[in-house]
Amino acid sequence: MPDVFAVPVFFICFRECLETSIIVSVLLAFLKQTLGPEHDAMTRKKLIRQIWFGVAVGVFVCICIAAGVIGTFYTAGQQVFESAEYIWEGVFAILASVIITLMGAALLRVNKMQDKWRVKITKAFEVRDSSLPVKGRFKRWTEKYAMFMLPFITVLREGIEAVLFISGVGVGLPAKSFPLAVICGLAAGTLVGYLIYKGGNQTSLQIFLIISTCFLYLVAAGLFSKGVWDFEQNAWVKLAGEGAAEAGSGPGSYDIRKSVWHVNCCSPSANGDGGWGVFNSLFGWQNSATYGSVISYNIYWLVVIVGFVLQGFKERTGHWPLQKSSAKEISSDTGSDHATTGKGKQGGVVSSNVREIQE
Amino acid sequence: MAISLSHFLLAKSLLLSLVQAATVTYDFDIGWVYANPDGQAIRPVIGINGQWPIPTISVTKGDRLIVNVQNSLGNESTSLHFHGLYMNGTNHMDGAIGVTQCGIAPGSSFTYNFTVDQPGTYWYHSHAKGQYPDGLRGPLIVHDPEDPHKDLYDEELVLTFSDWYHDLMNPLLAFFMSVANPSGAEPVPNSALVNETQNLTISITPGRTYLVRMINIGAFAAHYIWFEDHTMQIVEVDGSYTEPTDADMIYMTAAQRYSVLITAKNNTDANFAFVGAMDQDLFDVVPDGLNSNVTGWLVYDDSLEKHPPKDVNAFEPFDDFSLVPWDKEELYDKVDRTIRLDLKMDNLDDGANYAFFNDVTYVRPKVPTLYTVLSTGPNATNPTIYGSNTNQFLLEPNEVVEIILNNDDPGKHPFHLHGHTFQVISRSDDEAGFYDPSSSSSFPSTPMKRDTVLVRPNGNAVMRFRADNPGVWFFHCHIEWHVVSGLVATIIESPLSIQSQLANKIPSDHYDTCLILNSPTAGNAAGNTQDLLDLTGEFRSPGELPAGFTARGIVALVFSCVAAFLGLGVISWYGMMPVKAKTG
Numbered sequence: 001m002p003d004v005f006a007v008p009v010f011f012i013c014f015r016e017c018l019e020t021s022i023i024v025s026v027l028l029a030f031l032k033q034t035l036g037p038e039h040d041a042m043t044r045k046k047l048i049r050q051i052w053f054g055v056a057v058g059v060f061v062c063i064c065i066a067a068g069v070i071g072t073f074y075t076a077g078q079q080v081f082e083s084a085e086y087i088w089e090g091v092f093a094i095l096a097s098v099i100i101t102l103m104g105a106a107l108l109r110v111n112k113m114q115d116k117w118r119v120k121i122t123k124a125f126e127v128r129d130s131s132l133p134v135k136g137r138f139k140r141w142t143e144k145y146a147m148f149m150l151p152f153i154t155v156l157r158e159g160i161e162a163v164l165f166i167s168g169v170g171v172g173l174p175a176k177s178f179p180l181a182v183i184c185g186l187a188a189g190t191l192v193g194y195l196i197y198k199g200g201n202q203t204s205l206q207i208f209l210i211i212s213t214c215f216l217y218l219v220a221a222g223l224f225s226k227g228v229w230d231f232e233q234n235a236w237v238k239l240a241g242e243g244a245a246e247a248g249s250g251p252g253s254y255d256i257r258k259s260v261w262h263v264n265c266c267s268p269s270a271n272g273d274g275g276w277g278v279f280n281s282l283f284g285w286q287n288s289a290t291y292g293s294v295i296s297y298n299i300y301w302l303v304v305i306v307g308f309v310l311q312g313f314k315e316r317t318g319h320w321p322l323q324k325s326s327a328k329e330i331s332s333d334t335g336s337d338h339a340t341t342g343k344g345k346q347g348g349v350v351s352s353n354v355r356e357i358q359e
Numbered sequence: 360m361a362i363s364l365s366h367f368l369l370a371k372s373l374l375l376s377l378v379q380a381a382t383v384t385y386d387f388d389i390g391w392v393y394a395n396p397d398g399q400a401i402r403p404v405i406g407i408n409g410q411w412p413i414p415t416i417s418v419t420k421g422d423r424l425i426v427n428v429q430n431s432l433g434n435e436s437t438s439l440h441f442h443g444l445y446m447n448g449t450n451h452m453d454g455a456i457g458v459t460q461c462g463i464a465p466g467s468s469f470t471y472n473f474t475v476d477q478p479g480t481y482w483y484h485s486h487a488k489g490q491y492p493d494g495l496r497g498p499l500i501v502h503d504p505e506d507p508h509k510d511l512y513d514e515e516l517v518l519t520f521s522d523w524y525h526d527l528m529n530p531l532l533a534f535f536m537s538v539a540n541p542s543g544a545e546p547v548p549n550s551a552l553v554n555e556t557q558n559l560t561i562s563i564t565p566g567r568t569y570l571v572r573m574i575n576i577g578a579f580a581a582h583y584i585w586f587e588d589h590t591m592q593i594v595e596v597d598g599s600y601t602e603p604t605d606a607d608m609i610y611m612t613a614a615q616r617y618s619v620l621i622t623a624k625n626n627t628d629a630n631f632a633f634v635g636a637m638d639q640d641l642f643d644v645v646p647d648g649l650n651s652n653v654t655g656w657l658v659y660d661d662s663l664e665k666h667p668p669k670d671v672n673a674f675e676p677f678d679d680f681s682l683v684p685w686d687k688e689e690l691y692d693k694v695d696r697t698i699r700l701d702l703k704m705d706n707l708d709d710g711a712n713y714a715f716f717n718d719v720t721y722v723r724p725k726v727p728t729l730y731t732v733l734s735t736g737p738n739a740t741n742p743t744i745y746g747s748n749t750n751q752f753l754l755e756p757n758e759v760v761e762i763i764l765n766n767d768d769p770g771k772h773p774f775h776l777h778g779h780t781f782q783v784i785s786r787s788d789d790e791a792g793f794y795d796p797s798s799s800s801s802f803p804s805t806p807m808k809r810d811t812v813l814v815r816p817n818g819n820a821v822m823r824f825r826a827d828n829p830g831v832w833f834f835h836c837h838i839e840w841h842v843v844s845g846l847v848a849t850i851i852e853s854p855l856s857i858q859s860q861l862a863n864k865i866p867s868d869h870y871d872t873c874l875i876l877n878s879p880t881a882g883n884a885a886g887n888t889q890d891l892l893d894l895t896g897e898f899r900s901p902g903e904l905p906a907g908f909t910a911r912g913i914v915a916l917v918f919s920c921v922a923a924f925l926g927l928g929v930i931s932w933y934g935m936m937p938v939k940a941k942t943g
Contacts, residue, residue, distance in 0.1 A: 105933070108930075108933060108934040206934060206935070209934065210930065210931050210934035210935065213930055213934060214927045214930055214931065217926060217927070217930055218923065218927070221923065221926070239538075239539045240538075240539050240540065240541050240542075241539075244541065251541060251705065251706035251904050252541025252542055252706055252710075252712070253541075255538065255710070256538060256706075256708060256709070256710040256904065257538060257710065259905075260911055260912050260915045261905075261907065261908045261909065261911075261912025261913075261915065261916070262904075262905070262907070263907040263908070264907075283923070289912065289915060289916075294915045294918075294919060297919050297922070297923075298918060298919055298922045301922035301923055301925065301926040302922070304926050304929070304930070305925060305926050305929045308929045308930055308932075308933045309929060311933065312932065312933045312936060315936060316936070
């Protein structure tokens with residue numbers, strides 16, 4: 001299965017697509033609210049068309065960029081990577097693991113993402129209102145086509161992010177493992193986005209998100225462990241040379257001094273044992289576990305557990321454990337996405353503002 | 360009946376020759392010298408009396424040979440084995456460390472003293488672990504006044520073929536038997552040598568016929584050998600005379616010997632190259648730039664050019680299986696004892712690659728096996744006392760023994776039995792699998808006799824011999840790397856006869872060197888003289904590789920699963936928080 005379905009790629013697509021669809025849905029909702037039935041249907045239709053047009057163009061540009069980046073990666077990068085295959089696989093596995101870990105938690109706060117974007121969009125329109133008579137044809141053009149530009153830029157941004165992540169994660173994977181994963185990721189992201197837009201059953205939606213996040217972290221844990229394993233395997237192949245390559249999954253394919261367990265079968269990399277590749281992608285299974293791979297796997301979970309407990313503690317109490325709750329850091333602050341340590345830059349926006357503006 | 364009669368005649372002729380037998384004495388001071396035989400690297404080599412290549416031992420059939428050895432190496436024990444000599448009644452002079460003696464300790468001396476009752480082409484070399492490729496290897500020629508072919512040639516030549524390493528054996532062995540070499544890839548020689556040099560020239564007199572005694576004294580590589588525009592007529596292999604048989608190219612494994620007649624041309628119009636080409640199939644990876652051939656020339660006229668050898672289209676060597684021994688010794692068709700040896704290579708839990716007979720890799724016992732025989736009285740017939748890693752087989756006097764060797768390895772292996780020549784009654788092609796006794800019924804009526812036979816990749820061979828030479832005899836692959844990795848069996852032939860032959864006859868210098876090396880000289884394989892069945896403390900091979908999940912693997916797996924489930928639990932808890940907040 002890993003030959004045709006790259007699990008990390010799937011999750012990256014899912015996640016980026018979900019964010020995009022949330023933005024689009026917020027925009028659509030915004031139009032619905034601001035241009036109520038009293039406005040003429042023509043304008044509304046035109047603006048809605050603008051939104052979809054922006055999405056389409058954004059997607060198209062993304063695809064072009066992706067094709068370019070991945071193309072260069074595979075042609076130019078191949079030789080570089082082949083010479084030190086295990087090192088590269090290890091580096092990218094750990095990189096992918098870190099990326100997934102950092103952005104994974106945000107999935108659980110997707111509802112809040114909706115709020116965040118509502119604020120942003122409203123702000124964007126506000127700015128336009130306040131700076132009216134200003135200048136330049138470009139500015140006017142962007143104002144006129146704001147409903148095009150917003151989704152376009154968003155899609156572009158999320159798309160490029162996805163492309164970069166995917167090329168990072170996917171460097172060690174065969175090219176044919178991409179398409180299915182990308183398509184499924186996009187489809188799932190769109191579906192969930194649509195469900196959120198429709199405002200379906202919040203609880204079951206959240207459960208769905210929890211399950212997918214759990215898988216995401218299982219994948220990330222496996223990748224982290226595999227990254228360490230790759231480094232060790234690189235050292236072993238360097239030491240044992242031809243012999244290690246000849247040995248397949250039998251004796252000599254691994255360093256007995258670092259082995260925790262080894263079974264002469266069920267290798268995720270052996271071509272025949274396809275099923276074990278799924279285990280490898282989902283849970284980080286290795287037929288030849290090393291001290292490094294086992295310990296790193298457990299350490300990964302330890303870090304994740306501590307991280308989530310701290311985050312949960314903070315969201316609940318408003319301050320980190322062992323820290324006094326200060327007057328300035330009031331609980332309303334937590335509304336934005338602190339969960340995404342990597343991306344929570346707009347965290348300062350207070351949710352009460354949203355309500356003010358909407359009124 | 361015919362056999363016993365011929366034995367009787369042989370014994371009588373022996374008695375006759377003993378009357379005129381001489382004693383030939385060599386004093387060998389074994390020590391390090393420097394040499395550069397291929398012109399590529401100067402390295403320390405083991406020489407004798409300050410010389411390398413080491414001298415050829417030359418005796419006449421029936422002579423007593425005395426070799427006084429002084430070990431001046433300083434850093435290594437040594438020994439000398441006289442390859443192919445039966446050592447009848449002098450098993451303790453066979454020179455195999457751990458089998459018939461302790462190593463000759465640095466600084467001590469040791470005397471080999473025995474009679475040579477067999478004619479032909481032999482060689483002598485160190486039988487200390489992996490030592491002879493460092494240079495301690497040389498020809499041993501036994502001349503025969505009654506050579507049946509003596510009227511066919513005018514002159515004798517000795518050509519040794521060998522492989523050569525630029526590194527000392529000790530570091531090469533350390534790498535070979537290490538975790539870094541899991542496939543057991545044997546170090547590839549750096550070059551090939553003939554008479555321990557290259558570009559050898561041999562002056563040839565037109566019209567004369569030469570008896571060329573060829574010996575592969577290499578550690579590893581077999582050689583394809585051919586003389587351009589000259590036919591070889593094989594007359595002896597491994598000390599057994601054969602019906603003269605023509606061959607254009609021969610394949611000579613490590614430790615094998617061929618004597619061939621080569622008749623010189625009647626004119627001096629050109630010189631002719633001869634080539635020893637190492638068999639690259641043996642090499643795991645052929646390094647770039649390796650010249651695996653060694654060339655020499657039959658020089659008719661020194662003023663003429665010595666052309667480089669012509670390319671050959673394919674290696675199509677003579678198949679030695681078809682040789683017929685001169686004495687027409689008939690097939691031993693009634694087998695008393697069958698020894699089946701299944702060969703395989705595998706890794707043990709130190710990560711190194713070992714060689715196995717019947718799943719046991721050889722590790723030398725604490726007490727040389729001969730000394731165990733001599734010190735255990737009636738218990739010497741109990742195989743258990745010889746240890747757990749010696750692949751021991753006990754033979755009854757005079758039984759006909761059949762060794763079935765099944766090669767479950769994709770490599771070629773030259774197998775050598777000390778103390779005997781054997782009839783090679785069956786040998787398969789490559790990839791034939793294990794020997795099937797039911798499907799093989801027709802054997803040659805007068806099978807070829809050798810003391811070293813090639814067994815082909817994933818093939819098999821069957822040998823027979825009569826246990827008429829009491830002694831402890833090594834049976835091993837003569838690729839020196841495989842001796843070290845354990846491809847060895849110990850044949851203990853008529854232990855009670857050994858006792859009656861050799862009791863109290865072991866010279867004191869044999870025991871003295873054991874004393875210096877702190878090796879016990881009595882008791883079972885573990886040196887236990889009280890309870891001979893108690894092998895506590897014996898030398899053992901490393902353990903087997905752990906099979907799959909051991910306790911620590913299970914603990915690790917359970918731990919990882921618990922960690923993952925805990926993590927998933929925490930993620931779920933965190934994920935449910937806002938939902939609870941909303942509903943609550």
